[in-house]
Amino acid sequence: MPDIRVVELFAGVGGFRLGLEAASERYKTIWADQWEPSMREQHAFDCYAAHFGQGENVVCEDIKTAKTKIPAHDLLVGGFPCQDYSIAKKNSEGIEGKKGVLWWQIDDIIKEKRPPYILLENVDRILRSPAKQYGRDFSIILRCLYEKGYAAEWRVINAADYGQGQRRRRTFILAYHKNTELFRELAESVCKKWLKAMHSFVTKESVLAKAFPISGHEKIYTDSWIDEMEYAGISDVSANQRVRLYDSGVMMNARIYSVDVRPQKEAAIPLSAVREKDPVNERYFLKEADMHKWRYAKGAKNELRRKRDGSEYYFTEGSVKFPDPLDGPSRTMLTSESEVGRSSHVIEDCVTGKLRTLTPVECERLNGFPDNWTNTGMPERMRYYCMGNALVVPIVTRIGKALSEVI
Numbered sequence: 001m002p003d004i005r006v007v008e009l010f011a012g013v014g015g016f017r018l019g020l021e022a023a024s025e026r027y028k029t030i031w032a033d034q035w036e037p038s039m040r041e042q043h044a045f046d047c048y049a050a051h052f053g054q055g056e057n058v059v060c061e062d063i064k065t066a067k068t069k070i071p072a073h074d075l076l077v078g079g080f081p082c083q084d085y086s087i088a089k090k091n092s093e094g095i096e097g098k099k100g101v102l103w104w105q106i107d108d109i110i111k112e113k114r115p116p117y118i119l120l121e122n123v124d125r126i127l128r129s130p131a132k133q134y135g136r137d138f139s140i141i142l143r144c145l146y147e148k149g150y151a152a153e154w155r156v157i158n159a160a161d162y163g164q165g166q167r168r169r170r171t172f173i174l175a176y177h178k179n180t181e182l183f184r185e186l187a188e189s190v191c192k193k194w195l196k197a198m199h200s201f202v203t204k205e206s207v208l209a210k211a212f213p214i215s216g217h218e219k220i221y222t223d224s225w226i227d228e229m230e231y232a233g234i235s236d237v238s239a240n241q242r243v244r245l246y247d248s249g250v251m252m253n254a255r256i257y258s259v260d261v262r263p264q265k266e267a268a269i270p271l272s273a274v275r276e277k278d279p280v281n282e283r284y285f286l287k288e289a290d291m292h293k294w295r296y297a298k299g300a301k302n303e304l305r306r307k308r309d310g311s312e313y314y315f316t317e318g319s320v321k322f323p324d325p326l327d328g329p330s331r332t333m334l335t336s337e338s339e340v341g342r343s344s345h346v347i348e349d350c351v352t353g354k355l356r357t358l359t360p361v362e363c364e365r366l367n368g369f370p371d372n373w374t375n376t377g378m379p380e381r382m383r384y385y386c387m388g389n390a391l392v393v394p395i396v397t398r399i400g401k402a403l404s405e406v407i
């Protein structure tokens with residue numbers, strides 16, 4: 001079987017590479033780029049290079065300039081931020097997205113390189129954003145892919161539903177070019193059986209459905225079915241498209257079908273299994289002086305607050321469990337993990353029974369990275385930051401396995 005040449009964008013500490021290489025020896029990462037815009041020190045890149053080696057094919061540079069060096073490849077992968085993808089203006093060369101919005105860098109690379117397969121990752125809310133024009137940003141992505149000759153499938157995966165230790169919900173988008181067998185087969189069945197074919201594809205036959213089997217689906221609404229051709233082009237989509245996109249879907253020839261699916265759940269790894277069994281450093285334990293901050297952050301609130309303009313409003317939120325229960329998976333890890341705050345996990349230490357934050361190794365385990373993966377010389381705060389940004393590696397491995405069967 002031939003190699004699958006992979007280009008990894010926004011590589012972070014290498015979640016895609018680790019996940020794909022565990023899926024099949026055929027995946028060969030031939031070029032990668034990682035660059036943190038606001039930092040002088042490039043800790044994530046250093047970690048990536050420490051594991052996978054440095055060289056002209058492992059680049060630490062803004063993708064805006066690095067993209068010209070990308071070699072021909074079979075699979076383009078990358079996790080990119082949920083930003084405002086709307087069209088800022090039209091110039092003489094056509095449309096132009098807002099400055100600094102990374103989707104447009106990916107779009108340029110696809111235009112230039114036309115990789116047969118593209119695998120992208122984003123947060124779950126990308127399907128709905130922005131709130132004021134529901135579904136616009138994802139519609140722009142689908143439209144860009146369509147105009148470059150791709151079909152696409154997507155699925156929101158909660159890692160804990162498929163046997164992992166974290167309830168991390170991420171949208172995976174897999175696109176294939178019209179020269180691929182995958183595209184041709186889907187196009188043919190959609191042509192013959194239309195909506196029925198799209199439904200059966202999303203729920204059974206797509207790569208993502210094979211990687212993550214479902215037990216059923218929710219109701220199909222009339223808005224499950226969208227014809228993007230009602231919009232003249234990307235500028236029209238950007239200005240006017242407002243759609244409800246469900247958690248699992250397909251786009252073929254600018255026709256979109258989506259539906260919410262019920263995962264065929266696999267037992268999640270409980271926090272107790274991720275917790276370090278040996279004594280951990282004192283610094284992880286909650287300090288008495290901070291306890292009131294922790295209790296406040298985790299507690300229910302119903303309080304009068306003031307906006308910048310001076311007007312007042314009532315802020316309400318429920319409590320979160322404190323400490324976190326050990327018999328189930330963790331919540332989603334953020335880049336601020338371990339700082340005093342509502343979203344950081346607090347657990348009972350295995351040895352002392354005292355309350356403490358997660359250690360960096362526990363965070364790595366929650367994402368399915370090997371222990372001490374980020375222990376490559378970066379400050380501890382950055383280890384949490386990198387894990388808050390990273391993927392759940394075994395989820396990528398499952399996609400990689402299903403994909404390698406059809407490439």
Ligand SMILES: C[S@@+](CC[C@H](N)C(=O)[O-])C[C@H]1O[C@@H](n2cnc3c(N)ncnc32)[C@H](O)[C@@H]1O
Pocket residue numbers: 010011012013014015016033034035036037044061062063064078079080081102386389390391
């Ligand atoms: C969501 S994270 C991806 C994490 C990665 N998948 C992993 O498993 O570690 C996005 C990454 O893109 C990088 N990034 C942000 N802006 C960039 C740019 N302009 N050029 C290259 N990389 C950038 C960030 O530093 C961050 O590591």
